[in-house]
Amino acid sequence: MGRAxxxxxxxxxxxxxxxxxxxxxxxxxxxxxxxxxxxxxxxxGDREDAADAVQDALVSAYRSAHRFRxxxxxxxxxxxxxxxxxxxxxxRRQSRPxxxxxxxxxxxxxxxxxxxxxxxxxxxxAALSRLPAEQRVALVLLDMQGYSVAEIAEMLGVPEGTVxxxxxxxRARLAVLLGHLRLDDPRHTDHPxxxxxxxxxxxxxxxxxxVAGAEPGPPRSGPPHVGGEVGGQGGVA
Amino acid sequence: MSGxxxxxxxxxxxxxxxxxxxxxxxxxxxxxxxxTDTGWARAYEALVRAEAxxxxxxxxxxxxxxxMPDDVAARIDAALTSLPERGAVVSLDAARARRxxxxxxxxxxxxxxxxxxxxxxxxxxxxxxxxEAADAPVLAPEAAEPPVAPHGESDGVGSGDMGSVTGDSxxxxxxxxxxxxxxxxxxxxxxxxxxxxxPADADKTSRPDMAMGEAPRAAAGGALxxxxxxxxxxxxxxxxxxxxxxxxxVVDFARYEGAPALVTLVRQTASSIVVVVGPDxxxxxxxxxxxxxx
Numbered sequence: 001m002g003r004a005x006x007x008x009x010x011x012x013x014x015x016x017x018x019x020x021x022x023x024x025x026x027x028x029x030x031x032x033x034x035x036x037x038x039x040x041x042x043x044x045g046d047r048e049d050a051a052d053a054v055q056d057a058l059v060s061a062y063r064s065a066h067r068f069r070x071x072x073x074x075x076x077x078x079x080x081x082x083x084x085x086x087x088x089x090x091x092r093r094q095s096r097p098x099x100x101x102x103x104x105x106x107x108x109x110x111x112x113x114x115x116x117x118x119x120x121x122x123x124x125x126a127a128l129s130r131l132p133a134e135q136r137v138a139l140v141l142l143d144m145q146g147y148s149v150a151e152i153a154e155m156l157g158v159p160e161g162t163v164x165x166x167x168x169x170x171r172a173r174l175a176v177l178l179g180h181l182r183l184d185d186p187r188h189t190d191h192p193x194x195x196x197x198x199x200x201x202x203x204x205x206x207x208x209x210x211v212a213g214a215e216p217g218p219p220r221s222g223p224p225h226v227g228g229e230v231g232g233q234g235g236v237a
Numbered sequence: 238m239s240g241x242x243x244x245x246x247x248x249x250x251x252x253x254x255x256x257x258x259x260x261x262x263x264x265x266x267x268x269x270x271x272x273t274d275t276g277w278a279r280a281y282e283a284l285v286r287a288e289a290x291x292x293x294x295x296x297x298x299x300x301x302x303x304x305m306p307d308d309v310a311a312r313i314d315a316a317l318t319s320l321p322e323r324g325a326v327v328s329l330d331a332a333r334a335r336r337x338x339x340x341x342x343x344x345x346x347x348x349x350x351x352x353x354x355x356x357x358x359x360x361x362x363x364x365x366x367x368x369e370a371a372d373a374p375v376l377a378p379e380a381a382e383p384p385v386a387p388h389g390e391s392d393g394v395g396s397g398d399m400g401s402v403t404g405d406s407x408x409x410x411x412x413x414x415x416x417x418x419x420x421x422x423x424x425x426x427x428x429x430x431x432x433x434x435x436p437a438d439a440d441k442t443s444r445p446d447m448a449m450g451e452a453p454r455a456a457a458g459g460a461l462x463x464x465x466x467x468x469x470x471x472x473x474x475x476x477x478x479x480x481x482x483x484x485x486x487v488v489d490f491a492r493y494e495g496a497p498a499l500v501t502l503v504r505q506t507a508s509s510i511v512v513v514v515g516p517d518x519x520x521x522x523x524x525x526x527x528x529x530x531x
Contacts, residue, residue, distance in 0.1 A: 025317065033310060038303035051309045052421055052527050055316050059528055062320055063480050092496055092526070124298035143292055144299035161258045168256035168288075172248050175287035178294055182283075 010074035018066045025062055032075055035145065036082045042140045043086040045129040049093070050086075057085040072154055079147075080155040083137055090133035127177035135170035142167050244270060246280040255284060319508045319530050320481075410474070410485035410501070418492040419500055424511040425531050427502040430487045460497035460516040461490050472519030477501055480523055481512050493526055502531060 005013060005027040013031075016024035036057070040050035061081050068077055128136055138156065141147045142163070153160045175181035253259050254267040270277040413430055417423075464470050474485055483505035491500050493513045501512045509531040515524035 026314065029313070029317065033305045033313070034303060037305035037309070041303065047306075047309075048421060051312065054305075054309070055313045056525065056527050058313055059316060059320065060480070060525070062317055088526075092494070120294060121298040121301045124294050139295070143295040146299075164256045165253050165258045168252040168258070169249050171288045171291045172252035172284060174291045174294075175284065176248075178291060180287035180290040 011070060014065055014068055014074055017062075025065070028074070028078075029058060032078055035075075036078065039079060039082055039137075039140060039145060040086050042125065042128065042144055043083070043133070043137050044090060045125060049089050053085040053089045054082060056089075057082040060085070076151055076154060079141075080157075083141070083155050087133055087137060090136075123178065124174075127174050130177060131170050131173055135166045135173070138163050138166040139170040139174075143171075243274055244277065246276050248280075248284075251277070251280055251284055255281070255288065316510075316528065316530050319505065319510060410488045412470075412488045412490075414490040416491060417489070418495060419498070419513070420494060421527065421529055424493075424500060424513065424529050427487050427489060427500060427511055428531065430489065431502055461499060463516065464490070464499060464518065469519055473499060473514065473523070474501075474519075476519045476523035477503065477512050477514060477525075480525060481505070481510055481528060483510070496526075498526055 005016070005023055008016065008024075008027075010028060010031070013024045013028045017028070033054070036054050037050065040053045041047065044050045044053060057078075058081075061078055068074070072080075128140070131139070134156075138152055141152045141155065142149065147155070149160050149163050152163045156163065172181070250259070250263075250267060254264060254271075257264075259267060267277075271281045272278070411430060415430070417426075419426070464473055470488070474488070477485065481503050483503040485501050486504050486509070487502040489500040492498055493500060497516055499514045499516075499518055501514070503510050503512055511529045511531045512523070513526040513528070515526055517524040
């Protein structure tokens with residue numbers, strides 16, 4: 001029977017599970033768990049949190065499989081549940097922020113191929129952990145997991161324009177954290193990613209190559225502007 | 238580009254512009270700033286270059302191994318294995334009977350003093366994260382209600398009847414308010430409470446010799462206060478039963494990883510599971526935080 005399951009596509013496996021075939025869901029999990037794990041560990045940055053989120057998601061998927069209508073790919077449906085479980089957990093932990101770093105046990109380091117600078121990966125994951133959860137999830141799905149904007153919009157239940165906005169803002173923040181972009185205004189160099197520090201009075205420059213070292217702009221009055229994300233299909237709000 | 242920096246650069250707006258998601262008027266305004274303001278022009282050029290570098294870094298990080306660790310896979314397999322098969326038939330009559338019995342039990346709990354969860358009365362017990370199980374205030378049914386027998390065998394959750402219970406007294410969960418802050422690794426400690434069946438009369442449920450600390454009082458009477466209402470707790474237990482069918486053995490008004498949570502030990506057909514739910518349990522779903530095989 002195991003071989004038969006291995007030859008079934010995802011939708012057939014899910015139907016078999018709903019029909020009461022006990023091993024079908026396990027095959028589905030085995031087929032996709034590495035990608036679900038990647039989403040969780042890259043989104044949450046903490047091994048235990050990631051394990052809990054994936055477990056919660058799979059238990060939920062197991063229980064709600066009968067509600068799957070086939071309007072999206074099974075893997076998209078599964079990832080949507082995982083992503084929401086990760087977001088739930090990330091929001092719960094926002095009051096107790098951590099800056100976790102993946103270790104070799106987290107499944108992020110140690111691949112023999114292709115050769116990759118593990119230091120870069122560690123730094124990138126540490127920087128990712130400092131992004132707002134919604135931005136982090138969108139960016140991980142798009143730039144690391146290879147999903148399309150349309151697929152991510154479906155997973156997150158938001159317009160495509162919102163996905164693009166979250167990703168663009170996340171990249172801009174990461175650019176600062178990773179040293180590709182420098183906020184020159186000394187008033188904002190301590191914690192450039194804190195809410196309220198996104199509006200800079202001076203230039204934004206790169207630390208690699210030409211740096212725009214302009215003079216600071218005029219003092220701001222009133223609260224700093226942190227614009228709400230842009231929504232709307234295709235980005236035309 | 239012709240002018241000096243006159244307007245502070247808004248990085249989010251600039252990022253949205255590069256992504257092409259601004260509407261026409263706002264996009265035109267930003268384009269004008271890039272054209273006329275030195276600061277915006279340099280920032281735009283720098284951001285475009287930096288975004289490409291960030292994409293390269295993300296691609297490099299994504300190339301790292303991301304296999305699910307074996308122990309995590311085993312844990313999840315175990316959790317899924319503990320669930321009833323999807324094809325199992327639910328007895329609606331039995332489920333209704335169970336719902337009625339839970340309602341009765343919850344009403345009894347309230348009559349006996351579960352109102353403490355709103356800060357009104359009941360057992361005053363000094364507790365801390367390291368408290369002993371027996372120190373938790375027991376919010377037990379009133380004297381007329383049957384005692385809890387958490388370790389009884391007749392949980393009635395037989396194969397093919399996920400929602401049923403037998404007619405014996407073991408149907409009643411023990412309701413406590415430990416105020417403890419659980420973690421994934423410690424939720425199994427709930428078994429310790431399961432071993433301490435509440436007294437059969439209301440007098441013994443009260444622990445006047447102890448004083449409830451502020452932390453557990455806040456945990457129980459704050460965010461979880463809504464669940465102190467019998468109807469709300471009934472709805473919550475029903476929602477838990479919908480995703481984790483079985484016999485609730487212990488219900489603890491507590492915390493999980495710092496957040497208020499209802500931590501419930503549920504005995505299932507061949508195993509047990511601890512279901513952790515949030516303050517909104519029973520409103521639209523169980524507000525499940527996590528479920529850990531027990």
